[in-house]
Amino acid sequence: xxxxxxxxxxxxxxxxxxxxxxxxxxxxxxxxxxxxxxxxxxxxxxxxxxxxxxxxxxxxxxxxxxxxxxxxxxxxxxxxxxxxxxxxxxxxxxxxxxxxxxxxxxxxxxxxxxxxxxxxxxxxxxxxxxxxxx
Amino acid sequence: xxxxxxxxxxxxxxxxxxxxxxxxxxxxxxxxxxxxxxxxxxxxxxxxxxxxxxxxxxxxxxxxxxxxxxxxxxxxxxxxxxxxxxxxxxxxxxxxxxxxxxxxxxxxxxxxxxxxxxxxxxxxxxxxxxxxxx
DNA sequence: AAAATTAGCTTGCATTATGCAAGTAAAACC
DNA sequence: GGTTTTACTTGCATAATGCAAGCTAATTTT
Numbered sequence: 178x179x180x181x182x183x184x185x186x187x188x189x190x191x192x193x194x195x196x197x198x199x200x201x202x203x204x205x206x207x208x209x210x211x212x213x214x215x216x217x218x219x220x221x222x223x224x225x226x227x228x229x230x231x232x233x234x235x236x237x238x239x240x241x242x243x244x245x246x247x248x249x250x251x252x253x254x255x256x257x258x259x260x261x262x263x264x265x266x267x268x269x270x271x272x273x274x275x276x277x278x279x280x281x282x283x284x285x286x287x288x289x290x291x292x293x294x295x296x297x298x299x300x301x302x303x304x305x306x307x308x309x310x311x
Numbered sequence: 312x313x314x315x316x317x318x319x320x321x322x323x324x325x326x327x328x329x330x331x332x333x334x335x336x337x338x339x340x341x342x343x344x345x346x347x348x349x350x351x352x353x354x355x356x357x358x359x360x361x362x363x364x365x366x367x368x369x370x371x372x373x374x375x376x377x378x379x380x381x382x383x384x385x386x387x388x389x390x391x392x393x394x395x396x397x398x399x400x401x402x403x404x405x406x407x408x409x410x411x412x413x414x415x416x417x418x419x420x421x422x423x424x425x426x427x428x429x430x431x432x433x434x435x436x437x438x439x440x441x442x443x444x445x
Numbered sequence: 446a447a448a449a450t451t452a453g454c455t456t457g458c459a460t461t462a463t464g465c466a467a468g469t470a471a472a473a474c475c
Numbered sequence: 476g477g478t479t480t481t482a483c484t485t486g487c488a489t490a491a492t493g494c495a496a497g498c499t500a501a502t503t504t505t
Contacts, residue, residue: 187359188424190414191342191407199335201492208325218453225321229493234454256452256501265417271409273325279402280324290322335463352482363464368483390472390481 194272197243202228202236204273207245207266211273211308212293216259217251245269262311270308274301331377332403336362336370338410341379341396341403345442346427350393351385379403396445404442408435 185196198204209215209224221233228236237260240246245266251257262269274297281294297304319330332338343349343358355367362370371394374380379400385391396403408431415428431438 186422188418188420188422189339189342189359190411190418190424190428191338192360193414193418193420193423194410195335195338199333199338201329201333204325204329204333205323208323219451222453225323226326227493230454231456231494232492235492254452254502258453268413268416272406272413275405275409276328277324279406280327282402283399284322284324284327286322286327288320288322289327290324294324353480356482361464364483365465365485366463369463388473388481392482 197240197245198269198272200236202232203240204276206233206236206240207262207269208273210246210260210262210266211270216261217257218260219257221260240266262308267309267311270305274304328406331374331379332406334370336366337374338407340367340370340374341400342407344380344394344396344400345404345407350395351391352394353391355394374400396442401443401445404439408438 185192198207205224205226205228206221209221215221215224218233218237221228221237222230237246237248241248241260244263246260246262248258248260251259277293277297278301281289281291281298319326332341339358339360339362340355343355349355349358352364352367352371355362355371356364371380371382375382375394378397380394381397382392382394385393411427411431412435415423415425415432
């Protein structure tokens with residue numbers, strides 16, 4: 178999402194959001210933080226869908242620039258950085274929750290993972306609250 | 312979204328959704344159908360952000376293949392096609408609603424359009440119901 | 446204290462997606 | 476019958492993504 182195209186200039190809220198997380202990877206990185214407790218570059222590199230290291234670096238930089246995540250040295254291992262969701266980033270929990278709900282209702286593939294779906298479906302508010310108060 | 316990459320094979324619900332609407336344009340097309348009553352190729356071509364005609368054709372084809380929209384001849388103008396959201400497509404209303412809410416809370420640009428945000432914020436359920444029962 | 450390893454990148458290059466302008470075909474209008 | 480409308484497709488330029496290798500700093504190992 179390094180392009181400065183017209184999406185930026187339309188005042189539309191959908192376009193605004195897409196400019197920040199509307200690409201192939203950003204929401205997957207955010208998913209890892211929200212659902213799987215990942216927080217470092219190397220942990221993100223191991224995400225199942227396989228993100229290239231240059232793209233990962235670009236997306237983390239972008240999310241940081243947009244105020245969705247923070248980047249800080251890990252005090253216990255100073256060659257590592259810890260990425261964490263900001264309040265603005267945690268506020269994306271309802272978006273992630275609704276995507277999970279929609280996909281859970283529509284994904285008929287036998288290998289579809291339903292754990293997250295069942296959790297959100299059981300108690301959407303608890304799921305969101307858990308992330309927001311993290 | 313014509314790529315057959317690993318996102319398809321991860322059983323993750325977030326990845327499943329992204330494969331269907333996680334690109335720069337699909338949700339904008341869906342937005343036009345949900346919010347602005349647009350339904351034909353030429354109407355989509357006039358969306359403010361400016362989509363190329365080949366990309367538009369590709370995305371409409373993909374959304375149709377995924378069962379999000381239907382494509383039918385306009386009986387009143389047989390050179391035109393009418394695209395309409397399926398039940399599966401209308402079920403994306405909560406996703407769109409949450410993106411609008413998040414953006415509305417975070418978009419500080421002076422030219423940000425707040426109409427949709429205010430509407431969803433005032434009564435999220437009514438907004439969703441209006442789309443689902445359309 | 447050197448050597449090896451870990452972590453987080455960057456770089457160069459191939460592949461793929463996107464964007465733009467022009468063109469095509471069928472239907473409708475005059 | 477000629478022009479316009481509608482929905483595309485095509486060819487080509489530009490940009491994004493993916494892949495493998497390389498680099499630097501911090502840490503661990505020997």
